[in-house]
Amino acid sequence: MSIHLETNQCQALDPFSVSMRSGRRPSIAPTKSHRMNSFDAFRSLAAFSTVLVHCSISRQMLAIAPLSRFSLPFFVVSAIYFLFRSAMRDNQRPLVDVFRSRARRLLVPFFAWNAIYAGLSVVKHFFLFHDEPDLPWKSIWVGSAHQLWFLPFLLIVTSAVLLVIQAARSCPIMRIPTAMVLAALGVVMCYLPMPAAFVHPLGSYYLLERMFRMLPSVCWGISLGLVLMGRDLDFERDPRTRVIGLTLVALGIGVLWMATVNSGPYRMARHLSGIGVLLIAIPPDGGWITMRLAKLGRYSYGIFLSHLVFVEGFLAVASRRGIGMSWELDVSIFVLSCVGATGLTILLMRFNGTRWLVG
Numbered sequence: 442m443s444i445h446l447e448t449n450q451c452q453a454l455d456p457f458s459v460s461m462r463s464g465r466r467p468s469i470a471p472t473k474s475h476r477m478n479s480f481d482a483f484r485s486l487a488a489f490s491t492v493l494v495h496c497s498i499s500r501q502m503l504a505i506a507p508l509s510r511f512s513l514p515f516f517v518v519s520a521i522y523f524l525f526r527s528a529m530r531d532n533q534r535p536l537v538d539v540f541r542s543r544a545r546r547l548l549v550p551f552f553a554w555n556a557i558y559a560g561l562s563v564v565k566h567f568f569l570f571h572d573e574p575d576l577p578w579k580s581i582w583v584g585s586a587h588q589l590w591f592l593p594f595l596l597i598v599t600s601a602v603l604l605v606i607q608a609a610r611s612c613p614i615m616r617i618p619t620a621m622v623l624a625a626l627g628v629v630m631c632y633l634p635m636p637a638a639f640v641h642p643l644g645s646y647y648l649l650e651r652m653f654r655m656l657p658s659v660c661w662g663i664s665l666g667l668v669l670m671g672r673d674l675d676f677e678r679d680p681r682t683r684v685i686g687l688t689l690v691a692l693g694i695g696v697l698w699m700a701t702v703n704s705g706p707y708r709m710a711r712h713l714s715g716i717g718v719l720l721i722a723i724p725p726d727g728g729w730i731t732m733r734l735a736k737l738g739r740y741s742y743g744i745f746l747s748h749l750v751f752v753e754g755f756l757a758v759a760s761r762r763g764i765g766m767s768w769e770l771d772v773s774i775f776v777l778s779c780v781g782a783t784g785l786t787i788l789l790m791r792f793n794g795t796r797w798l799v800g
């Protein structure tokens with residue numbers, strides 16, 4: 442295959458990438474640093490939103506959960522968008538190199554954190570609960586922690602998108618019809634019931650269940666990329682792009698609060714919110730708050746991977762001490778986990794021998 446991508450731009454395929462600002466300045470984005478700062482800021486918000494999801498146990502915290510449901514759709518659509526964006530710039534990196542780079546960056550940390558979480562589970566059960574840990578060894582390939590499934594999934598999505606780009610280049614006339622079909626398919630996927638065989642928490646089909654839930658974002662992300670292929674990227678600097686994104690997010694959050702969890706409207710609103718956040722993040726923004734949040738964006742991968750070390754640890758201690766679930770406990774665990782995951786990521790990134798674990 443003949444897809445070519447520039448090395449530093451390939452790093453942008455990963456929505457967690459710490460190297461988004463590297464490389465030569467493109468002619469299509471004279472305000473690149475501000476644009477990337479804006480995107481980095483929302484990467485950090487998405488990473489912390491993932492932590493919030495795993496800390497929301499009490500009734501009060503579950504009530505504000507819709508505010509954090511955009512994170513995974515945002516990461517999925519961002520990865521697809523930047524992959525198409527790189528291909529649109531006609532860069533020169535072979536497809537096989539792109540795949541190898543993604544596999545190394547996603548699968549090596551996946552297996553490492555798999556071992557880390559499995560080991561911590563053994564320690565937790567042995568010292569705190571004095572029983573045997575229930576580790577899903579038969580399904581270790583999906584991850585020994587709730588968030589790890591996303592890494593092999595992202596590699597699968599990246600591979601599929603590369604093939605779509607190759608096909609779109611070979612037959613440009615089919616871009617728009619294919620985009621329309623995928624957009625409609627994304628809507629249909631929102632309303633399709635979960636296959637019964639996939640409903641198996643942390644079991645053999647856990648990855649398939651998670652992938653099924655993310656398919657609307659995959660379809661809509663590819664659809665958006667196909668529409669943009671062969672066009673200029675002036676919309677990245679157009680303030681109206683952010684207005685459209687804000688509209689999608691506002692509508693999405695409203696529906697998420699009113700709709701039944703995991704219903705068709707709920708799933709559609711969740712995925713549209715992810716696209717909306719991406720559209721908000723694309724236009725350049727050099728504001729004070731954006732610049733501060735952007736500094737945390739480079740740690741988003743590590744926060745995403747490591748936060749359950751702290752969440753599960755604090756929950757285990759609270760359970761051992763007989764502390765009941767409450768919104769105060771949820772908030773405390775959320776804050777401490779965000780601080781702990783950020784601090785651990787910064788520490789691991791300081792050393793060459795551990796930097797690969799978090800980016």
